[in-house]
Amino acid sequence: MSTASLTAPLATPSPPNRRRQLGGPIIAAACLLAAAWFVLIPLAGLLYTAFTEDTGSGPGAFSLANFAEAYTDSHILRLLANSAIYAAGTALLTLVMGGGIAWVVERTDAPGRRIFHGLALLALAIPGLLTTMAWMLTLSPNIGWVNGVLQRTFGFRTAPFDIYSMPGMIWALASHAFPLAYLLLAPALRVLDSRMEEAGIVAGARFRQVALRITLPILRPALLSTLLLLFVGGLASFEVPRLIGKPAHIYVLTTAIQDATTQTPPEFGTASALGMALLGVCVISVLLYRQATRHAEAYATISGKGYVPNRLPLGAWRWPVTAAAGLLFLIALGLPLLTLAWQSCFAGLALPFLPATAPANLANYRFVFRYPIFLEAVRTSVIVGALAASAVIGLSLVMAWISQRSQNRLRWIVDALAFAPIAIPSVIVGASVLFAYLLLPIPVYDTIWILLFAYIALYLPYGMRFAVSGLTQIHRELEEAAEIAGASMPQIFRRILLPILAPVLLSGWLYVFVLSIRELGASIFLVGPGTHVLSTITLTMWEEGDSYGAVCALSIIQIIPLVAIVAALRWIESLFARRLHAAVPARLAIT
Amino acid sequence: MANRVRWPRRSLIGAGLAMPFLLRARRADAAAPAWIVPDLLAPAQKEGGLTVYSSTNEQEGLPLWNLFEAATGIKVTYVRAADASLLGRIGIEARTGQPSWDLLNTPTINQTPPQFLAPFDPPEAAAIIPEARDPGKRWFGCYGNYNAPAYNTKLVDAATLPKSYEGFLDHPEWAGKLAIESTDKEWFYAILQSRGEAAGRKLLQDIVAHLRPVIIDGHLALARAVSAGEYPVAINDYAMLTDNMRMAGGPTDFWALDPVALFFGAVGVNAHAPHPNAARLGANFMLSHEAQTMAAKTGRLPTRPDVASEPADAIARLTAVRTIAVNLDTEQARRWQKMFRDIIQAQ
Numbered sequence: 036m037s038t039a040s041l042t043a044p045l046a047t048p049s050p051p052n053r054r055r056q057l058g059g060p061i062i063a064a065a066c067l068l069a070a071a072w073f074v075l076i077p078l079a080g081l082l083y084t085a086f087t088e089d090t091g092s093g094p095g096a097f098s099l100a101n102f103a104e105a106y107t108d109s110h111i112l113r114l115l116a117n118s119a120i121y122a123a124g125t126a127l128l129t130l131v132m133g134g135g136i137a138w139v140v141e142r143t144d145a146p147g148r149r150i151f152h153g154l155a156l157l158a159l160a161i162p163g164l165l166t167t168m169a170w171m172l173t174l175s176p177n178i179g180w181v182n183g184v185l186q187r188t189f190g191f192r193t194a195p196f197d198i199y200s201m202p203g204m205i206w207a208l209a210s211h212a213f214p215l216a217y218l219l220l221a222p223a224l225r226v227l228d229s230r231m232e233e234a235g236i237v238a239g240a241r242f243r244q245v246a247l248r249i250t251l252p253i254l255r256p257a258l259l260s261t262l263l264l265l266f267v268g269g270l271a272s273f274e275v276p277r278l279i280g281k282p283a284h285i286y287v288l289t290t291a292i293q294d295a296t297t298q299t300p301p302e303f304g305t306a307s308a309l310g311m312a313l314l315g316v317c318v319i320s321v322l323l324y325r326q327a328t329r330h331a332e333a334y335a336t337i338s339g340k341g342y343v344p345n346r347l348p349l350g351a352w353r354w355p356v357t358a359a360a361g362l363l364f365l366i367a368l369g370l371p372l373l374t375l376a377w378q379s380c381f382a383g384l385a386l387p388f389l390p391a392t393a394p395a396n397l398a399n400y401r402f403v404f405r406y407p408i409f410l411e412a413v414r415t416s417v418i419v420g421a422l423a424a425s426a427v428i429g430l431s432l433v434m435a436w437i438s439q440r441s442q443n444r445l446r447w448i449v450d451a452l453a454f455a456p457i458a459i460p461s462v463i464v465g466a467s468v469l470f471a472y473l474l475l476p477i478p479v480y481d482t483i484w485i486l487l488f489a490y491i492a493l494y495l496p497y498g499m500r501f502a503v504s505g506l507t508q509i510h511r512e513l514e515e516a517a518e519i520a521g522a523s524m525p526q527i528f529r530r531i532l533l534p535i536l537a538p539v540l541l542s543g544w545l546y547v548f549v550l551s552i553r554e555l556g557a558s559i560f561l562v563g564p565g566t567h568v569l570s571t572i573t574l575t576m577w578e579e580g581d582s583y584g585a586v587c588a589l590s591i592i593q594i595i596p597l598v599a600i601v602a603a604l605r606w607i608e609s610l611f612a613r614r615l616h617a618a619v620p621a622r623l624a625i626t
Numbered sequence: 627m628a629n630r631v632r633w634p635r636r637s638l639i640g641a642g643l644a645m646p647f648l649l650r651a652r653r654a655d656a657a658a659p660a661w662i663v664p665d666l667l668a669p670a671q672k673e674g675g676l677t678v679y680s681s682t683n684e685q686e687g688l689p690l691w692n693l694f695e696a697a698t699g700i701k702v703t704y705v706r707a708a709d710a711s712l713l714g715r716i717g718i719e720a721r722t723g724q725p726s727w728d729l730l731n732t733p734t735i736n737q738t739p740p741q742f743l744a745p746f747d748p749p750e751a752a753a754i755i756p757e758a759r760d761p762g763k764r765w766f767g768c769y770g771n772y773n774a775p776a777y778n779t780k781l782v783d784a785a786t787l788p789k790s791y792e793g794f795l796d797h798p799e800w801a802g803k804l805a806i807e808s809t810d811k812e813w814f815y816a817i818l819q820s821r822g823e824a825a826g827r828k829l830l831q832d833i834v835a836h837l838r839p840v841i842i843d844g845h846l847a848l849a850r851a852v853s854a855g856e857y858p859v860a861i862n863d864y865a866m867l868t869d870n871m872r873m874a875g876g877p878t879d880f881w882a883l884d885p886v887a888l889f890f891g892a893v894g895v896n897a898h899a900p901h902p903n904a905a906r907l908g909a910n911f912m913l914s915h916e917a918q919t920m921a922a923k924t925g926r927l928p929t930r931p932d933v934a935s936e937p938a939d940a941i942a943r944l945t946a947v948r949t950i951a952v953n954l955d956t957e958q959a960r961r962w963q964k965m966f967r968d969i970i971q972a973q
Contacts, residue, residue: 177855277843281808297809298963481726559707576683
């Protein structure tokens with residue numbers, strides 16, 4: 036590339052170019068304002084309810100009574116300690132599981148890796164409440180069918196597995212959350228320049244040394260980003276502590292939050308005061324993360340010098356690696372899915388490989404399809420999910436770019452702002468959004484828009500982690516080169532960043548879409564006539580249905596359209612990948 | 627507040643007193659259902675709609691309200707959510723001055739701030755048991771939640787069941803297996819009422835210390851778990867849920883111990899209802915013979931003595947021992963719930 040062509044636009048910037056240069060900051064400012072709006076409403080709600088008297092019919096005068104109520108409980112230290120163990124254990128196990136699958140799919144030539152990608156996404160589709168229930172029916176020491184089968188086969192006196200334990204809790208959440216780790220790490224592994232690893236091997240390093248001293252350090256931002264999300268996500272998770280933790284007498288912070296919000300009337304003040312602890316952990320985590328990745332350009336593998344993402348030939352280990360990954364899916368996904376599918380064909384309790392009291396039938400499926408508001412809920416869920424995923428990913432991309440590329444010392448605030456909602460209990464988000472839009476002259480109550488606004492706030496942290504993880508892989512010299520060549524900011528986004536980030540953004544989109552379909556805590560406040568969503572029907576069937584069967588049938592039914600959407604997105608993703616591979620040598624190999 | 631229920635005598639008297647009015651209403655217009663109040667019908671129809679907030683699932687609630695729609699021509703908008711969510715939502719609506727609901731139907735209606743509910747006097751209320759009527763006339767019970775222990779009939783011999791709550795202490799084999807529902811403040815309150823606060827607390831503390839009960843969130847989850855054999859015995863649960871499991875073929879049953887705690891799924895009208903006449907008519911409908919008969923078919927235990935429960939002996943079995951009707955306001959509910967939770971979580 037000639038020097039003249041690079042410097043010419045800078046020497047004589049024309050008026051149209053100036054206008055184009057202004058477009059970027061305006062769009063960035065608009066996105067930032069929009070994101071701030073979506074996030075600050077629930078954040079304000081959290082602070083307001085935490086620092087005001089809880090009257091039973093809403094907040095009252097300024098008060099610290101909620102903090103006294105929340106933090107003077109004699110069990111609070113036990114809650115915090117259990118929360119830390121649970122969240123850390125889940126984050127580490129999930130990282131190992133998801134990272135392992137990501138490595139197999141993206142960095143090796145193991146057969147069947149494309150199937151693993153689809154299966155990882157399938158695991159996301161099952162609502163957390165039902166995955167937890169499935170694990171109870173699978174690994175309960177009293178009625179768990181796997182325990183039953185193992186006891187019969189091997190003559191164990193006691194059940195070999197007990198889901199009602201801290202390891203059981205960690206497993207139940209990790210088996211459900213590992214696709215998130217996979218989705219976050221896969222794009223980073225995909226664009227990892229194998230020439231660095233090859234250089235290490237040529238220099239005489241062993242495989243383990245290459246992994247520890249080259250591969251893992253390069254992946255540090257993605258790994259830390261994933262760990263951060265998993266840790267905070269573990270702290271904020273509700274279903275497993277409620278269904279498994281409580282019977283096991285293992286109480287965590289969210290148990291107390293849930294106890295407060297399920298009171299009648301709900302104690303939002305206490306829940307918010309407890310939520311402040313989560314918020315504090317989040318802010319500290321973001322600061323630690325930024326400190327650990329402060330030299331972001333050191334981790335970029337996509338630069339102006341081109342990159343070669345080759346796969347590692349496994350040789351004789353190809354099939355054993357595939358078998359190991361397959362076994363992981365068989366256990367983490369296959370067992371709960373089999374339990375749910377089996378149970379969906381019976382009214383009473385029926386477990387795989389154990390005698391049933393009645394013949395199997397499809398009555399539960401008929402019940403779900405005839406449920407008065409089922410089809411309406413499917414439509415609303417899909418529309419709001421797609422809109423939320425699109426908005427979150429769009430906003431995240433711009434915010435991540437500001438957070439990663441800006442030179443301003445306060446840019447961490449953007450990161451923290453986008454991450455804050457993960458600490459706010461979803462019921463508080465729902466209540467705050469409801470409160471705000473009833474007060475404001477914005478007529479969205481009882482429409483799908485109020486659900487959308489809540490979902491954007493709830494899932495911005497996830498979109499942000501995807502976008503940040505992807506951006507840190509791209510060296511800023513690509514954008515600098517484009518800028519020197521006269522490209523405007525929108526052009527840089529459209530022609531450089533978006534094509535390179537397409538896989539990670541699609542993964543993020545899909546994840547947010549699935550989360551939106553599953554969202555419950557905020558939705559229960561915000562659904563109205565004609566805007567019911569699938570998750571609220573699932574809850575109704577869980578709370579009010581007589582049998583396990585109907586709710587299991589509903590979960591199986593939810594999986595089917597998600598599989599179709601996953602397949603369609605996978606196809607789009609592969610299109611982008613092919614285009615990118617075709618374009619990379621010509622566009623990026625500047626040297 | 628607690629009221630002791632003597633179901634058969636009082637309720638039959640109530641039904642007897644109500645009968646002439648109901649029969650007269652029927653004679654007045656043979657075509658119209660008895661619960662239709664002519665003075666309310668025309669203004670209600672003019673209002674053009676009715677918004678119901680309810681904790682009853684749509685599968686059960688919508689067919690019921692279809693009857694109302696068919697009889698009145700008033701379109702019903704039905705919003706279902708859990709009790710806590712409903713109360714949170716109406717609290718927020720009230721604070722922002724935008725109440726959108728007309729009629730509330732939930733078991734926790736007595737924990738709604740009194741100013742949210744309009745006093746009213748539905749004619750059909752004369753036919754329900756007195757304990758199901760709020761003295762302030764802000765709510766009226768349309769089904770009863772009776773609380774009684776439940777057991778798995780395959781795992782526990784009925785002959786060995788305790789004859790009192792104290793009798794649970796004679797079953798050390800249930801240590802770590804006995805389940806307890808964690809939100810049952812009404813049940814806890816009835817225990818304290820029956821034995822005195824100190825003795826009642828000590829009883830529960832002893833049960834917790836000796837039997838280390840497994841804590842479960844959710845009455846239906848508990849009924850399912852006992853029916854499935856996850857836990858052999860539950861010390862507290864709603865009897866109608868246990869019965870529903872049993873009717874569906876599950877190996878489970880309840881047994882009544884002194885006291886049976888009783889509170890009500892009730893209806894109340896919004897003090898600032900957008901459709902006040904339709905709301906009153908809707909509340910009257912929910913208390914009617916027609917609506918309670920339909921609800922009884924789905925397992926609800928009626929508050930009208932002239933409506934048979936399903937199974938027919940359910941209420942008789944429950945009221946064979948002392949029954950204490952519990953009516954806690956917001957502050958009382960919070961206080962007793964906190965005490966109950968503190969005791970059962972101190973393991």
